[in-house]
Amino acid sequence: MILRRFASSISSHSPRPFQLPPTIRQLLASPTSPDAPAITVSGWIKSIRRQKNVAFAVLTDGSSPQGLQAVFLVNGEGVKGLTNGAAVQLTGKLVPSPGAGQDKEFLVDFGKSSPGEGKVEILGACDPDTYPIQKQALSTEYLRDHSHLRARTDAIAAMIRLRSTLQQNISAFFDNQGFTYTHTPILTGNDAEGAGESFRIAQTHTSHPAATPAAEPSVHEREFFARPTHLTVSHQLHLEALAGALSRVYTLSPCFRAERSLTGRHLAEFWMLEAEWALAGGVGVTCDLVEACLRSVVGGALQRGGADVDVLWKGKGGGEARRRALEDAVVGEAPWTRMTYTEAVKVLEEPARGGAFEYAPGWGRALQSEHEKWLAETLVKGPVFITDYPTTLKPFYMRKNADDKTVGCFDLIVPGVGELVGGSVREERADVLEAQMRRDFGDDLGAYQWYLDLRRYGGAPHMGFGMGFERLVGWVGGIENVRESIPFPRWAGRMLL
Amino acid sequence: MILRRFASSISSHSPRPFQLPPTIRQLLASPTSPDAPAITVSGWIKSIRRQKNVAFAVLTDGSSPQGLQAVFLVNGEGVKGLTNGAAVQLTGKLVPSPGAGQDKEFLVDFGKSSPGEGKVEILGACDPDTYPIQKQALSTEYLRDHSHLRARTDAIAAMIRLRSTLQQNISAFFDNQGFTYTHTPILTGNDAEGAGESFRIAQTHTSHPAATPAAEPSVHEREFFARPTHLTVSHQLHLEALAGALSRVYTLSPCFRAERSLTGRHLAEFWMLEAEWALAGGVGVTCDLVEACLRSVVGGALQRGGADVDVLWKGKGGGEARRRALEDAVVGEAPWTRMTYTEAVKVLEEPARGGAFEYAPGWGRALQSEHEKWLAETLVKGPVFITDYPTTLKPFYMRKNADDKTVGCFDLIVPGVGELVGGSVREERADVLEAQMRRDFGDDLGAYQWYLDLRRYGGAPHMGFGMGFERLVGWVGGIENVRESIPFPRWAGRMLL
Numbered sequence: 001m002i003l004r005r006f007a008s009s010i011s012s013h014s015p016r017p018f019q020l021p022p023t024i025r026q027l028l029a030s031p032t033s034p035d036a037p038a039i040t041v042s043g044w045i046k047s048i049r050r051q052k053n054v055a056f057a058v059l060t061d062g063s064s065p066q067g068l069q070a071v072f073l074v075n076g077e078g079v080k081g082l083t084n085g086a087a088v089q090l091t092g093k094l095v096p097s098p099g100a101g102q103d104k105e106f107l108v109d110f111g112k113s114s115p116g117e118g119k120v121e122i123l124g125a126c127d128p129d130t131y132p133i134q135k136q137a138l139s140t141e142y143l144r145d146h147s148h149l150r151a152r153t154d155a156i157a158a159m160i161r162l163r164s165t166l167q168q169n170i171s172a173f174f175d176n177q178g179f180t181y182t183h184t185p186i187l188t189g190n191d192a193e194g195a196g197e198s199f200r201i202a203q204t205h206t207s208h209p210a211a212t213p214a215a216e217p218s219v220h221e222r223e224f225f226a227r228p229t230h231l232t233v234s235h236q237l238h239l240e241a242l243a244g245a246l247s248r249v250y251t252l253s254p255c256f257r258a259e260r261s262l263t264g265r266h267l268a269e270f271w272m273l274e275a276e277w278a279l280a281g282g283v284g285v286t287c288d289l290v291e292a293c294l295r296s297v298v299g300g301a302l303q304r305g306g307a308d309v310d311v312l313w314k315g316k317g318g319g320e321a322r323r324r325a326l327e328d329a330v331v332g333e334a335p336w337t338r339m340t341y342t343e344a345v346k347v348l349e350e351p352a353r354g355g356a357f358e359y360a361p362g363w364g365r366a367l368q369s370e371h372e373k374w375l376a377e378t379l380v381k382g383p384v385f386i387t388d389y390p391t392t393l394k395p396f397y398m399r400k401n402a403d404d405k406t407v408g409c410f411d412l413i414v415p416g417v418g419e420l421v422g423g424s425v426r427e428e429r430a431d432v433l434e435a436q437m438r439r440d441f442g443d444d445l446g447a448y449q450w451y452l453d454l455r456r457y458g459g460a461p462h463m464g465f466g467m468g469f470e471r472l473v474g475w476v477g478g479i480e481n482v483r484e485s486i487p488f489p490r491w492a493g494r495m496l497l
Numbered sequence: 498m499i500l501r502r503f504a505s506s507i508s509s510h511s512p513r514p515f516q517l518p519p520t521i522r523q524l525l526a527s528p529t530s531p532d533a534p535a536i537t538v539s540g541w542i543k544s545i546r547r548q549k550n551v552a553f554a555v556l557t558d559g560s561s562p563q564g565l566q567a568v569f570l571v572n573g574e575g576v577k578g579l580t581n582g583a584a585v586q587l588t589g590k591l592v593p594s595p596g597a598g599q600d601k602e603f604l605v606d607f608g609k610s611s612p613g614e615g616k617v618e619i620l621g622a623c624d625p626d627t628y629p630i631q632k633q634a635l636s637t638e639y640l641r642d643h644s645h646l647r648a649r650t651d652a653i654a655a656m657i658r659l660r661s662t663l664q665q666n667i668s669a670f671f672d673n674q675g676f677t678y679t680h681t682p683i684l685t686g687n688d689a690e691g692a693g694e695s696f697r698i699a700q701t702h703t704s705h706p707a708a709t710p711a712a713e714p715s716v717h718e719r720e721f722f723a724r725p726t727h728l729t730v731s732h733q734l735h736l737e738a739l740a741g742a743l744s745r746v747y748t749l750s751p752c753f754r755a756e757r758s759l760t761g762r763h764l765a766e767f768w769m770l771e772a773e774w775a776l777a778g779g780v781g782v783t784c785d786l787v788e789a790c791l792r793s794v795v796g797g798a799l800q801r802g803g804a805d806v807d808v809l810w811k812g813k814g815g816g817e818a819r820r821r822a823l824e825d826a827v828v829g830e831a832p833w834t835r836m837t838y839t840e841a842v843k844v845l846e847e848p849a850r851g852g853a854f855e856y857a858p859g860w861g862r863a864l865q866s867e868h869e870k871w872l873a874e875t876l877v878k879g880p881v882f883i884t885d886y887p888t889t890l891k892p893f894y895m896r897k898n899a900d901d902k903t904v905g906c907f908d909l910i911v912p913g914v915g916e917l918v919g920g921s922v923r924e925e926r927a928d929v930l931e932a933q934m935r936r937d938f939g940d941d942l943g944a945y946q947w948y949l950d951l952r953r954y955g956g957a958p959h960m961g962f963g964m965g966f967e968r969l970v971g972w973v974g975g976i977e978n979v980r981e982s983i984p985f986p987r988w989a990g991r992m993l994l
Binding site: 017018019020021022023025026042043044045061062063085086087089123124125126127131132133147148149151152156157160161163164167168171175177178180181182183184185186187188189190199200201202203204220224225226227229231237238241242244245246247248253254256258268269271277278279280285288289291292428450451453454455456457458459460461486487488490492493494495496497 | 514515516517518519520522523539540541542558559560582583584586620621622623624628629630644645646648649653654657658660661664665668672674675677678679680681682683684685686687696697698699700701717721722723724726728734735738739741742743744745750751753755765766768774775776777782785786788789925947948950951952953954955956957958983984985987989990991992993994
């Protein structure tokens with residue numbers, strides 16, 4: 001009885017399967033027919049050109065880099081409020097376009113008398129005089145200052161769609177390889193990797209300056225989680241715990257670094273693709289997986305997301321050659337070059353290179369950006385894996401090689417970006433790992449017993465890697481600065497919205 | 498020349514297409530053949546049973562709830578190190594199983610003399626006496642205390658795989674509806690929704706208590722981002738900025754709430770599915786989309802992730818009936834009930850309900866959990882949308898209805914969980930929105946000008962919703978406490994790892 005009463009109040013109930021009206025991307029992919037009834041389409045005006053008896057506008061809804069060309073016939077009044085940025089709903093017909101540059105256009109014919117044909121409704125006006133996103137070229141800096149509106153520009157919108165495409169391709173690749181997508185925490189008590197550069201959550205109660213020491217609140221009272229809490233700099237350690245159960249896991253998650261770096265390669269908040277897997281392989285297999293992943297993910301994006309990639313590369317100096325090099329790397333048959341750190345240092349040290357570098361290369365010293373750049377862009381002219389770095393240069397969790405001087409790890413350097421991926425075999429031998437941890441953290445390993453436990457109980461050989469997602473986006477889209485590879489960039493001194 | 502030199506040092510290069518060895522899930526789905534060569538398979542021992550000339554073990558690699566039954570023939574020595582939790586690599590053959598309970602088994606025949614047949618290698622030992630994950634039932638509390646190892650239990654592993662399945666289904670649904678997956682920030686200067694319950698990033702320089710006021714460091718020096726920074730409580734506002742450009746966007750992202758709640762329905766760090774779309778509909782369409790989304794996502798999980806769902810419901814009191822109700826709701830033809838808040842209050846107030854509730858229901862008062870529970874579990878016996886709440890109960894961004902008393906919004910209440918989704922039409926009229934903001938924030942709206950800008954410039958009708966991902970996981974898996982719906986739960990006073 002009661003239920004029936006409410007059933008009667010159901011208004012616009014979903015016919016299943018439910019489908020939202022087609023986006024412009026979907027419309028542009030659908031067939032046209034002269035007999036099709038009039039339809040409505042909504043979006044924002046990107047540009048408008050008025051002539052005596054006709055007007056042309058480009059309409060976008062952000063679903064595709066290509067807008068919908070709308071043609072308005074006869075009535076000049078009808079297009080009055082159509083200014084750049086206005087949200088509108090048009091009623092008309094999708095027809096084959098006689099013009100060059102597009103297959104289809106949307107005809108709004110005010111002369112037609114049949115009901116429902118030729119209509120314009122302004123959903124949201126946009127004052128053309130004050131609208132911050134004017135049609136002329138806007139500087140990168142200006143757009144960063146207007147980050148709430150900059151997704152309305154072609155390049156930023158294309159970048160955001162490209163991120164989505166890359167993420168889908170990543171999911172497909174890892175699913176196919178038997179991995180499980182997992183959610184690891186942002187908040188962590190572990191500061192092992194942060195090295196003083198992790199953000200810390202503020203205490204909830206701070207003592208009054210005049211309070212006596214006896215009145216100091218306890219850690220438990222001051223800290224929400226009863227202990228100091230940081231934002232994670234990497235999901236690796238938590239992923240390792242899950243890899244000890246699910247064997248193959250990955251995540252694409254935010255990471256944080258309180259680095260006061262102002263380069264175009266660092267953000268305070270960035271996204272990382274991180275994967276860990278157990279029960280298999282060594283450095284070679286790790287490089288195999290990373291190469292296969294990038295070929296699949298980037299190759300797919302050049303196809304399915306190709307139009308967005310085109311937008312991003314447009315007008316870049318030397319862009320055509322650089323883009324071709326990218327395609328050659330991910331589609332070409334030639335396997336990516338791999339060399340050991342020791343081999344790399346040997347070439348860098350060759351006398352022919354004398355004076356080429358600001359920092360002298362040498363075994364045991366870190367490779368500088370200029371070295372990496374030269375290896376990828378001049379020597380190899382493509383992606384290059386550098387493997388087996390000296391133990392002293394790398395963190396405690398990397399597996400010691402038999403030579404006792406190097407660890408089983410790699411960095412992947414790609415032209416134009418530098419280091420894109422870093423990974424290693426993880427040290428699975430509890431005793432060796434513990435010795436390395438004492439080297440780095442001293443004798444109090446209480447906070448890391450859980451990490452040692454992973455080895456003590458069925459610790460299997462395992463490995464993993466991390467890839468900076470914004471750097472990947474930059475590589476694929478030819479974007480120079482990571483601030484243009486993420487919708488809302490954060491760096492030292494700067495966080496809008 | 499140089500390149501050729503390195504090409505020679507390439508060791509184990511990837512044959513493309515690269516594929517990791519099959520997981521146990523993949524093996525169990527592959528055909529058996531008596532003539533197939535011996536293969537290796539790796540995993541952890543879940544259980545072992547020894548007899549005189551044969552031993553049986555269940556091997557898992559976490560890829561599936563079903564383990565691989567391994568049968569060891571003849572040599573008792575060969576199975577010596579096979580203890581619960583040990584990581585092993587077995588060499589043998591996948592054969593049809595004569596036993597009940599599985600189609601296939603893995604035969605390790607030590608009697609075979611052909612090379613490569615019948616081998617066991619211990620990859621990582623596990624001391625059966627000290628291993629924290631013993632075979633007997635372990636309490637929920639004990640497992641929370643061992644969160645680094647608890648993914649090794651059937652239920653937690655199944656929950657993690659279920660999350661992955663749900664996420665994939667969510668991606669597929671939104672992709673099909675023309676949405677773009679976007680990454681919105683965790684760090685924000687906006688505290689509009691936090692209401693004092695957002696986490697704050699610690700300042701990097703705090704002044705010494707003895708410092709004179711003149712020596713106080715400036716905000717710019719104290720704050721890494723030159724302004725107070727919070728962890729986001731919701732991605733809605735940033736998604737709205739993107740919906741103003743891409744029209745349909747969604748995200749599944751971490752959110753944070755510094756609430757000292759210790760209920761089974763709240764976490765300090767949780768994941769939210771949030772979607773915003775412009776240029777369409779009203780409350781009805783929003784409910785349509787949410788219902789279609791849940792039917793698709795949950796319906797798919799009951800199929801593709803069905804075995805994991807079985808594990809999770811196993812042994813739950815009244816589980817069978819509750820699970821059937823879940824299936825009926827998402828697969829059944831009957832549309833989900835929708836009623837307005839006003840209608841809901843009317844039924845709750847009916848004299849027949851006298852004394853049934855601790856809190857008296859009444860128009861203008863918030864619905865309490867007990868009210869929502871009664872509506873979903875007793876009245877409707879299924880999911881129910883409650884729409885159009887009083888303006889005074891809801892935040893500033895919800896669109897005012899024509900009656901001037903209610904807003905165009907809904908909560909979706911589901912049995913066993915309570916509020917699963919909340920959403921609304923967003924107020925797109927700049928003047929109405931501004932008045933609402935003054936009501937909540939006073940006259941200084943400087944920090945929100947960007948949000949008003951979204952309306953001033955081509956602001957189109959738009960709507961959105963948020964769904965607590967752990968609550969969704971709990972609904973599908975019959976999990977009572979959200980702490981068991983996430984791999985590493987964080988709540989007031991508790992953050993391990």
